[in-house]
Amino acid sequence: MNVLILLGHPDTGSLNHALAQAVRDDLRAAGHDVVFHDLYAERFDPLLGSAEIPERGQVPPAIQAHCDELCAADGIVVVHPNWWGQPPAILTGWIDRVVRPGRAYRFEEGDGGEGVPVGLLRARAAVVLNTSNTEKEREQTAFGDPLEAIWRRCIFDLCGVRVFHRRTFGVVVTSTEAERLAWIEEAKALCRKAFGPARPASST
Numbered sequence: 454m455n456v457l458i459l460l461g462h463p464d465t466g467s468l469n470h471a472l473a474q475a476v477r478d479d480l481r482a483a484g485h486d487v488v489f490h491d492l493y494a495e496r497f498d499p500l501l502g503s504a505e506i507p508e509r510g511q512v513p514p515a516i517q518a519h520c521d522e523l524c525a526a527d528g529i530v531v532v533h534p535n536w537w538g539q540p541p542a543i544l545t546g547w548i549d550r551v552v553r554p555g556r557a558y559r560f561e562e563g564d565g566g567e568g569v570p571v572g573l574l575r576a577r578a579a580v581v582l583n584t585s586n587t588e589k590e591r592e593q594t595a596f597g598d599p600l601e602a603i604w605r606r607c608i609f610d611l612c613g614v615r616v617f618h619r620r621t622f623g624v625v626v627t628s629t630e631a632e633r634l635a636w637i638e639e640a641k642a643l644c645r646k647a648f649g650p651a652r653p654a655s656s657t
């Protein structure tokens with residue numbers, strides 16, 4: 454499978470980096486073709502300009518390349534911390550620029566853009582790995598876990614990716630090294646299970 458991994462975290466020593474790298478290496482070891490983007494290391498420009506907004510707008514080649522990778526992905530992994538109930542801005546900028554009309558979703562004939570879009574992504578599963586410093590119950594009761602709605606409903610379901618897994622690891626700030634190592638193993642197992650074998654078993 455072609456698996457696209459996106460990492461949005463500035464600190465190379467962070468748990469987020471450890472999670473993303475472990476999942477990348479493990480999926481490659483399992484035979485998957487992995488495209489890996491460390492958005493901060495690549496200095497991804499998150500600013501969507503006005504000329505780029507229309508479906509047939511002027512899209513720079515670097516962004517077209519991101520769109521092509523997204524559309525070619527059979528599986529998608531997103532790794533980022535919870536920052537104010539949102540992904541870091543570099544990642545929301547990637548969504549703004551790369552999850553484009555005409556590539557990731559489209560509106561039906563005669564729909565001026567107010568209706569329900571049709572998802573165009575071919576990916577059969579998406580996995581979102583988050584980290585946070587808030588207890589799970591408080592995240593749900595006090596904040597409504599906005600990252601769940603953003604990724605599951607606003608992005609992946611809308612774009613046609615119906616199989617969705619999300620795991621939030623935490624509380625990070627008080628975690629032990631043993632807990633963090635266990636989380637990394639859990640992330641690897643979750644992604645292996647979500648995407649299955651790299652190639653379907655031969656019937657002969």
Ligand SMILES: Cc1cc2nc3c(=O)[nH]c(=O)nc-3n(C[C@H](O)[C@H](O)[C@H](O)COP(=O)(O)O)c2cc1C
Binds near residue numbers: 467539585
């Ligand atoms: C700008 C910023 C905003 C944050 N907002 C939240 C938040 O809303 N909820 C939360 O639980 N943690 C929040 N945190 C804490 C991070 O989620 C936490 O530091 C991170 O998940 C730890 O993983 P790491 O070691 O990979 O950075 C925030 C951290 C930063 C820097």
